[in-house]
Amino acid sequence: MASIIHSPLKFRPLTKEKYTIAIDGYSACGKSTLARALARRLGYSYIDTGAMYRAVTLHLQREGIHPDDVERVRDAVPHIHIEFRPEDNHVLLNGDDVEDEIRGLAVSQMVSPVAALSDVRRAMVEQQRKMGRNGGVILDGRDIGTVVFPDADLKLFVVADQETRTDRRLNELIAAGRDASREDVAANLKERDYIDSHREDSPLRQAEDAILLDNTHLNLEELIERGVEMVEAIKKG
Known part of the structure; x- marks a missing residue:
């Protein structure tokens, strides 16, 4: 049975109209689905920070730069600009729509090592904070509640x-017309979990004041309703 485990900390009552909402979690846990749907429900902007790291990974692959080549990565990062197209939230890498390309297994297999690089993380966090500084935004990723917006509402x-x-991840790939085996997908998720949780810079972990939401047995509508309940809770304090 699905569960929601509340933080022992109480919500603080808020009077402002637009909140900053941070959603973190492991790969394919449903956090992006929740963030995207909840943003539509609330009329908020949605920032898929995982897609930003995927776009960086794609850029390095296009340039033939391996994550181990720290100097070349450092030189490349200032030339990477990422935006989300308002009408469909597609990822734009230096103006180029790369939404489909960043979802393939080739990028998935390399994104965690790239995202673990401090030069990459600093650059992306700076861009993420600029995108979300005015509130009315939902961000999902690995370190939103702990690093990017530690004071999120x-x-x-x-x-x-x-x-x-x-x-879920296998079905996503099949629906996109990509070849993938269940074994490869499972291995990729386990590897990413380990790298994301054990990296030195901004490891994936639950913030002390975050609410744990188990999405194993929730359908989309139930998941959205849980998110709406949480937003209503902070309004009431």
């Missing part, structure tokens, strides 16, 4: 069991 940490996450 609402923090959620979304989880789902390994089997469910593997099935």
Whole structure:
């Protein structure tokens, strides 16, 4: 049965009209689905920070730069600008729509090592803070509630069991017309989990004041309703 485990900390009552909402969690746990749907429901902007790291990874791959080549990565980062196109939230890498290309397994297999690089993280965090500084925004990723916006008005940490996450990611790839085996997808998720949780710079972890939301057995509408409930809770304090 799905569960929501509340932080022992109480919500602080808020009077402002637009909040900053941070949603963190592991790959394929449903955090992006929740963030995107909740943003539509609330009329907020949505920032997929994982897509930003995927775009950086794609840029390095296009330039033939391996993550281990720290100097070349450092030189490349200032020339990477990422935006989200308002009408469909597609990722633009230096003006180029790369939404489809960044979702492939080739990028997935390299994104965690790239995202672990301090030069990359500093650059992306700076861009993310600029995007979300005025509130009315939902960001999802690995370190939103702990690093990017530690003072976010609402923090959620979304989880789902390994089997469910593997099935979801495999179905996404199949729906996109990409070849992938269940074994490869499962191995990729496990590897990314380990790298994201053990990197020195901004490791993936649940913020102390975040709410744990188990999404294993929730359908989309139930997931959205849980998010709306949390927003209503902070309004009431």
